[in-house]
Amino acid sequence: MAKLNENFLTLEKNYLFIDIAKKVNSYKEKNPDKKIIRMGIGDVTLPLAPVVVDAFKKGCDEMGVKETFKGYEDSGSGYEFLKQAIANYYAKIDVKLELGEIRVNDGAKADCGNIVDIFSDDNIILLTDPVYPVYADSNKMAGRNIIYANSNEENGFAAMPSDISIADGEQSSKFKEFVAKNVAKIIKPSIIYLCSPNNPTGSVYTKEQLKLWVDYAIKNDAIIIFDAAYESFITEKHLPRSIFQIEGAKKCAIEMCSLSKTAGFTGVRCGYTVIPNDLKIGDVKIADIWARRQGSKFNGVSYPVQCAAAAVFTEIGLKQIHENISYYQQNAKIIANTLTKLDIKFTGGINSPYVWFKCPNNLSSWEFFDYLLTEAQVVGTPGAGFGKNGEGWFRLTAFGDKDLTIEAMEKIANLLAK
Amino acid sequence: MAKLNENFLTLEKNYLFIDIAKKVNSYKEKNPDKKIIRMGIGDVTLPLAPVVVDAFKKGCDEMGVKETFKGYEDSGSGYEFLKQAIANYYAKIDVKLELGEIRVNDGAKADCGNIVDIFSDDNIILLTDPVYPVYADSNKMAGRNIIYANSNEENGFAAMPSDISIADGEQSSKFKEFVAKNVAKIIKPSIIYLCSPNNPTGSVYTKEQLKLWVDYAIKNDAIIIFDAAYESFITEKHLPRSIFQIEGAKKCAIEMCSLSKTAGFTGVRCGYTVIPNDLKIGDVKIADIWARRQGSKFNGVSYPVQCAAAAVFTEIGLKQIHENISYYQQNAKIIANTLTKLDIKFTGGINSPYVWFKCPNNLSSWEFFDYLLTEAQVVGTPGAGFGKNGEGWFRLTAFGDKDLTIEAMEKIANLLAK
Numbered sequence: 115m116a117k118l119n120e121n122f123l124t125l126e127k128n129y130l131f132i133d134i135a136k137k138v139n140s141y142k143e144k145n146p147d148k149k150i151i152r153m154g155i156g157d158v159t160l161p162l163a164p165v166v167v168d169a170f171k172k173g174c175d176e177m178g179v180k181e182t183f184k185g186y187e188d189s190g191s192g193y194e195f196l197k198q199a200i201a202n203y204y205a206k207i208d209v210k211l212e213l214g215e216i217r218v219n220d221g222a223k224a225d226c227g228n229i230v231d232i233f234s235d236d237n238i239i240l241l242t243d244p245v246y247p248v249y250a251d252s253n254k255m256a257g258r259n260i261i262y263a264n265s266n267e268e269n270g271f272a273a274m275p276s277d278i279s280i281a282d283g284e285q286s287s288k289f290k291e292f293v294a295k296n297v298a299k300i301i302k303p304s305i306i307y308l309c310s311p312n313n314p315t316g317s318v319y320t321k322e323q324l325k326l327w328v329d330y331a332i333k334n335d336a337i338i339i340f341d342a343a344y345e346s347f348i349t350e351k352h353l354p355r356s357i358f359q360i361e362g363a364k365k366c367a368i369e370m371c372s373l374s375k376t377a378g379f380t381g382v383r384c385g386y387t388v389i390p391n392d393l394k395i396g397d398v399k400i401a402d403i404w405a406r407r408q409g410s411k412f413n414g415v416s417y418p419v420q421c422a423a424a425a426v427f428t429e430i431g432l433k434q435i436h437e438n439i440s441y442y443q444q445n446a447k448i449i450a451n452t453l454t455k456l457d458i459k460f461t462g463g464i465n466s467p468y469v470w471f472k473c474p475n476n477l478s479s480w481e482f483f484d485y486l487l488t489e490a491q492v493v494g495t496p497g498a499g500f501g502k503n504g505e506g507w508f509r510l511t512a513f514g515d516k517d518l519t520i521e522a523m524e525k526i527a528n529l530l531a532k
Numbered sequence: 533m534a535k536l537n538e539n540f541l542t543l544e545k546n547y548l549f550i551d552i553a554k555k556v557n558s559y560k561e562k563n564p565d566k567k568i569i570r571m572g573i574g575d576v577t578l579p580l581a582p583v584v585v586d587a588f589k590k591g592c593d594e595m596g597v598k599e600t601f602k603g604y605e606d607s608g609s610g611y612e613f614l615k616q617a618i619a620n621y622y623a624k625i626d627v628k629l630e631l632g633e634i635r636v637n638d639g640a641k642a643d644c645g646n647i648v649d650i651f652s653d654d655n656i657i658l659l660t661d662p663v664y665p666v667y668a669d670s671n672k673m674a675g676r677n678i679i680y681a682n683s684n685e686e687n688g689f690a691a692m693p694s695d696i697s698i699a700d701g702e703q704s705s706k707f708k709e710f711v712a713k714n715v716a717k718i719i720k721p722s723i724i725y726l727c728s729p730n731n732p733t734g735s736v737y738t739k740e741q742l743k744l745w746v747d748y749a750i751k752n753d754a755i756i757i758f759d760a761a762y763e764s765f766i767t768e769k770h771l772p773r774s775i776f777q778i779e780g781a782k783k784c785a786i787e788m789c790s791l792s793k794t795a796g797f798t799g800v801r802c803g804y805t806v807i808p809n810d811l812k813i814g815d816v817k818i819a820d821i822w823a824r825r826q827g828s829k830f831n832g833v834s835y836p837v838q839c840a841a842a843a844v845f846t847e848i849g850l851k852q853i854h855e856n857i858s859y860y861q862q863n864a865k866i867i868a869n870t871l872t873k874l875d876i877k878f879t880g881g882i883n884s885p886y887v888w889f890k891c892p893n894n895l896s897s898w899e900f901f902d903y904l905l906t907e908a909q910v911v912g913t914p915g916a917g918f919g920k921n922g923e924g925w926f927r928l929t930a931f932g933d934k935d936l937t938i939e940a941m942e943k944i945a946n947l948l949a950k
Contacts, residue, residue: 115720115722115752115753115754116651116655116722116723116753116754116755116813117651117652117654117655117722117813118650118651118652118813118816118821119649119650119651119652119653119821120652122650122821122824122825123816125824127824129827155604157603157604158603159598159601159603160598160601161595161596161597161598161601162595162596162601164596166596167592167593167595167596170592170595170836171589171592171593174585174588174589174592174836174840175585175589177579177580177585177588177799177800178579178580178582178584178585179579180577180578180579183577183578183579183580183796183799184799185575185576185577185796185798185799186573186575186798186799187799220638220801220831220834221831223828223829223830223831224829224830224831227828227829227830228646228829231537231673232536232537232540233534233535233536233537234535234536234537234538235537236535237534237535247828248828248829251828252828252829255649255825255828302533304533304534304535305534334533335533335534336533336534337534378601378603380603380604380831381595381601381602381603381604381605381832381834381835382595382834382835382836383638383831383832383833383834395534395535395536398536398541403536403537403540406540406543406545407540407673409547410641410645410665410666410669410670410673411641411642411645411646411666411670412641412642412645413638413639413641413642413798413801414799414801415801416638416799416800416801416834416837417799417800418588418592418800418836419834419837422592
């Protein structure tokens with residue numbers, strides 16, 4: 115008799131953003147004349163850069179001609195022209211990569227979720243709280259034990275090894291028993307997820323902070339899975355855009371990145387995963403095991419999509435996408451300036467498209483969500499949806515229209531000044 | 533300390549087609565003047581249909597304009613326009629599907645490999661031997677126990693429930709012990725993979741044969757994963773193109789299909805998975821669990837790719853792709869006719885792009901591979917690479933150029949007539 119993977123039954127049925135959509139739709143039905151401004155989901159709104167569209171279409175044309183038609187990609191890990199473009203992009207921040215260390219994918223989310231397949235289920239997973247729900251859910255699906263490092267107001271929502279707590283997390287009763295019995299000993303995580311610039315808090319690790327995480331991972335033979343999806347929003351040059359800018363990281367880290375936020379590819383689907391050749395468990399190269407997994411469960415990214423992605427990294431491509439990023443950065447500044455004027459504490463907004471702020475008047479995240487929706491018709495994301503440390507905090511995104519962002523922040527300023 | 537999923541270390545390191553490529557390259561180096569004809573890998577060679585390229589490019593153009601730009605797809609399961617096109621395609625063979633039963637993906641391989649994530653690791657997996665290696669490898673990666681049903685000359689390489697053998701398969705020592713102790717009892721598989729038209733053997737189940745499998749699955753509360761990737765090659769109307777043409781299948785089967793072979797999408801990447809609403813374990817709808825899994829580990833298919841895919845199912849699209857399929861079917865006939873003349877036993881070739889034949893002179897699969905490569909410069913696929921029942925058999929594909937297919941078959945005819 116076929117049996118389910120019962121871990122799925124323990125997951126929350128609804129994704130945070132589906133709950134939000136329900137509340138918004140219900141408000142809309144009751145108030146059909148009200149104009150709602152959406153600053154909740156982290157999705158881009160500006161179109162693809164012209165040079166990207168041209169390359170995309172050129173790729174389509176090639177697929178319509180026998181001589182240039184492309185079938186299966188031999189390796190399924192990305193065409194050399196795109197891997198070379200990515201390697202050149204890394205070279206600009208002094209990170210040298212071999213092409214074999216890069217695998218092109220259909221966006222960071224799939225690799226982020228699937229990478230743990232190659233690790234044993236009895237690894238202990240460390241997440242920072244608040245957290246992007248995919249890191250937690252993809253591990254809960256395999257029944258892995260999770261512990262948290264607390265990101266909070268005290269550490270600027272940038273958790274460090276010293277903030278690890280084993281008291282919380284999704285843990286089996288057996289694990290909890292083990293913890294209780296061995297309370298004097300130290301439970302060490304073996305797989306660590308870090309996201310910088312952070313989703314949802316917008317905080318960015320400095321090189322010194324990341325070095326502490328790298329040192330911690332090496333000392334404990336742990337592997338860091340580093341999500342760099344928002345690296346292109348970093349403006350301050352001293353901040354690291356890749357974990358491989360940190361000495362030692364090639365021995366302990368996997369980096370995931372995506373063109374979703376960098377070049378508006380949320381609906382195009384292209385990203386890349388970097389697994390250094392030096393990353394090994396015993397004699398086994400992690401890159402080889404991941405290649406074996408992908409060889410059976412992935413068949414490469416659409417050729418025209420890879421053509422479009424490669425255009426992003428050309429000189430003109432980088433110039434064109436920079437215009438879009440600047441547009442979003444201005445929105446972030448508008449949000450941040452309003453919060454500063456209102457004397458509301460926040461992180462992010464400078465090197466991140468997210469602004470994460472403390473709900474005024476000691477409101478809970480969902481109370482503030484309702485208040486903002488009904489009084490200002492602005493939709494944001496309640497921080498509590500990202501973990502216990504998000505309670506009492508709120509996220510706004512800078513990916514919207516500039517005029518609407520100005521309008522929303524004026525409404526919020528008026529509302530909170532009352 | 534980070535630990536590997538050790539199941540990966542038990543997998544064979546090289547994929548069959550990599551071994552073949554090595555042998556071919558080595559021959560080529562020693563014989564640089566010889567012209568090699570490749571009939572090994574099942575990859576298409578004709579370009580995309582014109583109407584598909586146009587729709588693909590129109591989708592790209594929409595992504596370059598703010599008003600028509602598409603970011604994240606809400607559901608990540610495919611746009612309604614494409615799901616409706618797929619539902620209409622099924623309606624032509626009298627299979628009624630609701631749009632919620634269809635999920636668009638980036639090709640059948642990923643879903644085929646990932647679907648088992650939602651089932652417990654202690655399910656017993658049934659594969660037919662010879663088998664498409666992905667079914668076996670994706671289950672070995674999770675350490676699942678596999679048993680086989682034998683496809684062989686006697687049953688026309690179309691294994692039936694009566695051909696199930698528990699003597700062979702990848703099994704833990706604990707499982708083998710259990711089998712030994714309970715030899716009088718019957719071990720029943722709970723997840724069954726079927727592929728029809730079959731890769732690699734080209735055999736096609738009749739409706740009566742599939743009904744036996746469906747009845748067997750229902751009787752044993754098992755789930756069938758049905759790979760219909762080659763359905764568009766079926767010319768004989770009485771043969772089923774979908775398992776859902778069989779009564780009862782909606783209660784026990786998941787179907788995977790792809791545009792790779794139907795419309796030359798091997799480099800474009802688009803397919804679909806059908807999970808009927810009636811498919812449940814207890815009260816739990818399998819479609820809901822799969823949606824939850826994909827919600828965390830997949831972010832939808834590229835919008836322009838979905839536009840291209842929808843164009844395949846238009847009237848003009850179906851006419852244009854039919855021309856390509858006919859071209860390949862002629863190649864299959866050329867191969868089959870030669871084998872008939874040579875009095876060599878084979879399956880496939882009529883309702884399938886694969887022709888599967890017995891190696892002449894009692895040669896082993898790899899002996900015949902070497903013989904064909906060195907004496908006729910034709911590359912095929914040794915049947916032994918697909919499982920023990922493939923030993924002594926050989927696969928040729930019809931996806932090549934027509935003139936080259938004629939040339940190759942003349943060379944083979946001359947060689948074997950000697």
